[in-house]
Amino acid sequence: MSSTSSDVVVESAPAAPAPPRALPSGLAAFLVFLSSGAVLVLETVSLRLVGPYVGVTLQVTSSVIGMALAAIAYGAWLGGWLADRRDPRTMLAPALVLAGIATALTLPVVRYAGEMLRGGAAGGVLVLTAIAVLVPAGLLAGITPLVVKLQLADLRRTGQVVGRLSGIGTLGGITATLVTGFVLVAALSSTAIVLGLAAVLGVTGLALGAYLRRRAGAELPGPGRIRAALAVLGLAGAGLSAVAPNPCDVETAYHCARVEVDPQWDQGRYLYLNSAQHSYVDLADPTHLKYAYVQWIGLVADLAAPKGQRLDALHLGGGGFTVPRYLAATRPGSDNLVFELDGGLVDLDRRELGVRTGPQLRARVGDARVLLDAEPTDSRDLIVGDAFGHLVVPWHLATREMVAEVRRVLRPGGIYVQNVIDLPPDRFIRSELATVATEFRHVAAIAPPGAIAGKYGANFLIVASDTPLPLTGILAGLRGLPEEAGLLYGDEFTRYVGDALVLTDDHAPVDQLLATA
Structure with missing residues (x-):
């Protein structure tokens, strides 16, 4: 009686790619605090931007709040969707820079559109407030889910991570609302507040991009043509802001x-x-x-x-x-x-x-x-x-x-x-x-x-x-x-x-x- 033997070779499945490295806790908190606060600064200042054209009535206030909430909802949904499909590290810095550019462009776009939408018609109010808030606030709202995705390395800490970052985002919004209402609006013009916020977002985005590339080494692609395109958009926004019609000689706290x-x-x-x-x-x-x-x-x-x-x-x-x-x-x-x-x-x-x-x-x-x-x-x-x-x-x-x-x-x-x-x-x-x-x-x-x-x-x-x-x-x-x-x-x-x-x-x-x- 004879027997035969054969060697069975079992190939191991390829290892799953390692998840992107989490951000330092302090940096993650800062990004959520900044982006959430910036949304509330935009919401508050938007009332001053649209007021000269459509007034400051209950309908206008409600429209600004509604558009800001819509931007937060759709921005968070889109940010979460993208976070599951791409490395969030590649999107954080561009989102901040784009939000800065969109914020700067808000000034000229609202002022040119406002001249055409003067009055208090409901349609004009909705259009003008959407122009003032939706795009920059939506981009900013997408940052929190990107950061959350990076921080979820341990599923046993999901609730803690999400709860902590959600609380920090809320604190950012509260702080921004109080500082804008009590300090910024009294001390600065709307133009200065909007352009200052745009600069903060843009500089933060550029610095974050450089930091993440150094930290990740070859894992992240270089900025390539994206940086040039963003620079052109930023210059265009600054130029349009400079020549946009300004309906005010003086901006007071209320008028x-x-x-x-x-x-x-x-x-x-x-x-x-x-x-x-x-x-x-x-x-x-x-x-x-x-x-x-x-x-x-x-x-x-x-x-x-x-x-x-x-x-x-x-x-x-x-x-x-x-x-x-x-x-x-x-x-x-x-x-x-x-x-x-x-x-x-x-x-x-x-x-x-x-x-x-x-x-x-x-x-x-x-x-x-x-x-x-x-x-x-x-x-x-x-x-x-x-x-x-x-x-x-x-x-x-x-x-x-x-x-x-x-x-x-x-x-x-x-x-x-x-x-x-x-x-x-x-x-x-x-x-x-x-x-x-x-x-x-x-x-x-x-x-x-x-x-x-x-x-x-x-x-x-x-x-x-x-x-x-x-x-x-x-x-x-x-x-x-x-x-x-x-x-x-x-x-x-x-x-x-x-x-x-x-x-x-x-x-x-x-x-x-x-x-x-």
Whole structure:
């Protein structure tokens, strides 16, 4: 019996390639902190970039937040998808550099597009905010999953790694939001913030690329043509930023402000806030009131007390200080106290609009509602409400609780006037009239007849008091003004207001009421 034998050769399967080496823990944390924080800087500054073109309303704010969240969602998804298909080390540095370039390009693209999308139409708001946020924020959001992939060398520590980096990213966003809102916006222009952020991202990306290549040796390809292409894009972005139209002469903490000389009168000055014509000031004649609604305020003020008699007046919103200057000039000895949220605007008024503060004209910087709470009861003869965020009365200055505070500060027989802008179907002005009427026994409204009829948008002036209004004097005064205006009072006022919503601190949908049907 014989037997045979044979040798069986078993080939071992090729070893799986070693996973890319993890980043040092500190570097990984820094990249996540920086990229997450940069997204929130972009989100905050985007409101200032788009504001001059579409205003700063609830819809604009919501659109910016929504676009930033969309960028984070899609950027994180795409970054995770790429991290599973390519070595994340090859993508981290280019993503940072591209994010820097996209950030720099945001300035000229928003400014050129903004000129074409001026106004507050919903479509324009969405397009402009998408242009401002989506691409750079999406690129930055993709960095965190790339870093997480590199750090997941031990599956037993997955939860710890992901949780730690997620927490660091959130801390980066919180830090960036607070620093931008409290420090950067107050100290720097939007241009400086955006270009500074772009430079930080670009330099960080280049430094990271050099570091990773040295660390990996031959494992990572050199930059080759990619670096040249990125350099060209960066130069193009810088060039476009330099020549892009800038709608601001001065950027304050709240406004993009511009002052223009009246071509018809070299002493006249127009004040633009966020590209909306806000005030007209005659440097030579403070009694020159150009706009119709300001003439109405002047008319009511002149009827509030005999001509020349001093008045204790409180102004909620300063703008160009047109009405306070008028009262100081026509009623010597009057006390005009102006509450203005924007200290930078007060400085601009002093510098370019001839505002001189002193005993008859004082300016206090802060929120009008907060400052009003500290005013003594029965201390003012006239209160003028003329505060706006773009073309919208801030909601907390339009509620019943706010009107109650106004009534508390007014002396018996004092008059409250409030400037409101509305468009057909005039839901906001009706609601505001209903709101004021809950606190004052006598309320009327001045507006162009066509605006009262709902044919077009315009300024409305609410006039309110606890004692009967000088309606005969108002009607006679309106007939003497250049532009026709009507007066709503009595039964006509009641029919106009109808069952309009009374605004309260609990429910004041001002932006929605202003939206056209």
